[in-house]
Amino acid sequence: MADTKLISPGIPNYTLKRNLRLNDKYISNDGGDEGISITDDGDVKISDAAGGVIFNFNTVTPALRIADDVDTPDDYFEIAVNAGGDTTISTVDDSGNGNADLGISIQGGLTLNQASNTVQFQNDGVDRGSFYYGTADTFQIASATNDLLRLRAGGTGGVEIGTTGSGDITLDSAGDITLDAAGDNIKMLGSGGSGLDFIQSGTGDYTIKNLTSDKDIIFNVNDNTSDTEVMRLDGSESSLLIASSKKIEFGNVGEYIYGNGTNMFISSSGTLINQSYGTNTIKNVNNGSIILDAIGGVVEFRVASDSDDLCTLTVAANGVTTIATADSDGAVGHLNIEADGHVEFDGCAVGFDKETTTFAAAAVTSEGDDSTDIDFRLGNKHELGLTDNIGGSGENINMIFPATSGNFILVIYQDGTGSRTVAADAWRAYQSDGSTEGVNTLAANLTDGDVRWAGGAAPTLSTGANNVDVISIYWDADHGTALAVASLRFATPS
Numbered sequence: 001m002a003d004t005k006l007i008s009p010g011i012p013n014y015t016l017k018r019n020l021r022l023n024d025k026y027i028s029n030d031g032g033d034e035g036i037s038i039t040d041d042g043d044v045k046i047s048d049a050a051g052g053v054i055f056n057f058n059t060v061t062p063a064l065r066i067a068d069d070v071d072t073p074d075d076y077f078e079i080a081v082n083a084g085g086d087t088t089i090s091t092v093d094d095s096g097n098g099n100a101d102l103g104i105s106i107q108g109g110l111t112l113n114q115a116s117n118t119v120q121f122q123n124d125g126v127d128r129g130s131f132y133y134g135t136a137d138t139f140q141i142a143s144a145t146n147d148l149l150r151l152r153a154g155g156t157g158g159v160e161i162g163t164t165g166s167g168d169i170t171l172d173s174a175g176d177i178t179l180d181a182a183g184d185n186i187k188m189l190g191s192g193g194s195g196l197d198f199i200q201s202g203t204g205d206y207t208i209k210n211l212t213s214d215k216d217i218i219f220n221v222n223d224n225t226s227d228t229e230v231m232r233l234d235g236s237e238s239s240l241l242i243a244s245s246k247k248i249e250f251g252n253v254g255e256y257i258y259g260n261g262t263n264m265f266i267s268s269s270g271t272l273i274n275q276s277y278g279t280n281t282i283k284n285v286n287n288g289s290i291i292l293d294a295i296g297g298v299v300e301f302r303v304a305s306d307s308d309d310l311c312t313l314t315v316a317a318n319g320v321t322t323i324a325t326a327d328s329d330g331a332v333g334h335l336n337i338e339a340d341g342h343v344e345f346d347g348c349a350v351g352f353d354k355e356t357t358t359f360a361a362a363a364v365t366s367e368g369d370d371s372t373d374i375d376f377r378l379g380n381k382h383e384l385g386l387t388d389n390i391g392g393s394g395e396n397i398n399m400i401f402p403a404t405s406g407n408f409i410l411v412i413y414q415d416g417t418g419s420r421t422v423a424a425d426a427w428r429a430y431q432s433d434g435s436t437e438g439v440n441t442l443a444a445n446l447t448d449g450d451v452r453w454a455g456g457a458a459p460t461l462s463t464g465a466n467n468v469d470v471i472s473i474y475w476d477a478d479h480g481t482a483l484a485v486a487s488l489r490f491a492t493p494s
Helices: none
Strands: 035-038 044-047 053-058 063-067 076-081 087-092 118-123 126-133 139-143 149-153 159-161 185-189 195-200 206-210 217-222 227-234 239-242 248-250 252-259 264-267 298-302 310-315 321-326 354-357 372-375 381-386 397-400 406-414 427-430 451-453 468-476 481-490
Touching: 354 372, 372 381, 427 451, 427 481
Parallel strands: 354 381, 372 397, 381 406, 397 427, 451 481
Antiparallel strands: 035 044, 044 053, 053 063, 063 076, 076 087, 118 126, 126 139, 139 149, 149 159, 185 195, 195 206, 217 227, 227 239, 248 252, 252 264, 298 310, 310 321, 406 468, 468 481
16 A cells, blocks of 8 residues: 655645554655654664664663664664663673763763662673761762772761772872871871881971881882891880991091991991080990001090181001191190199000200300200200300200290210310200290399309319210209209229
8 A cells, every 4th residue: 555645735734533553664754764763562763764773762671772773773872771670771882892871061060869879880780889978977989899998988077098908098099199188187007007107296297106106117119139227216215226337428438427236336428527526435344445447547635616726636656656646837736644643654665765966056046156055845855966165155055945844954075086075154045935045043042044053053064085974954944944963984893
């Protein structure tokens, strides 16, 4: 039977008096096999010209399906309503590649009003996770696997991220991660409430605290071969502990401190400076020794970092030790031993280095002719060989004494010719400046520079060839007075 077309150009509307039977035909604009069709079960379909069902409202399921007009009916979006009002929204990709995405573009808000307070997420019909909205305005996102809790927001604005099982949490950001706590506390907790507390004091200072009593905070590094401890904050000792042989470096690689469990090492590329303004004490509280061990054998003691004015303690092979002072501006680098008792030397000899004086050399007093300076500031023992006469009246033996009182010896001898003499007034005593004659005020104020001889007369020296005499002088530095006695013609018994 041919199609019957209802054409009524002059009548805008028809009123049906009974049901309209389509007989598996379409309601179409051009009368073709596309458009709206209705099955005997009441399913409503909209098909394209190729016969593909683009829109299908299934009254039996019931379900609403919208298909891809290119790959109908295998690629589609469907809303299905089941018993009890359960509704499923699904997308299907017949290729099985998982490309059937679902996008929602909303210019306003999106409200999910779920009476059971739970929105489930499934994959192939298996629960994978859920949104849960509970009492007290709590909201959480949970994983269905072992019921591991992922994120929970409380009604007071607090947020928890965690797991109730053994799962891990990873924060992975291509940018920064900021932890902003207005309460000034950031806690990192482990099992049983143990963990770290980062506390901001309100003044900008931060405190890092172990929440478990008597437990440490340990700092480890991975040196590309193993996980190694560098230091720890010891909770039981309230101390900072540096691991054995791990260095604390300052400034550059040549400045560091470390210990190896036996020894303590301090290294500096320059000077170790204590900037304390008080008194500093080096003390061994366990009755042990304090050892200064210099590889070069020299320990220097300086004042105000002056490298030219100092005292040195030098230890050489076999324990040979020298204490020396140095004064860059003159010979005033004195060494004082001020004992609050006596000074005792046991099991050893005590002596003075002997100085050999050159005849007719007066580098201190600068006198001419054959004047000779005996500089007792250089040592208590001097030796002088006479090779000519000392006539007095400006040609003298000038003895320069130090600023301290003491006993001094001058060994004086004739050369192979002999007959060399020293005039009685040619013996002169000088104070430590080398230019001022002794003031000679012991018991009485006598002539400056004169030497007081035992018996009141200067000696007549032995004149035989190679004869040896000894002049012994006590110098009283407080009164600038030289007291002398001569021991003449030392010789072996004949």
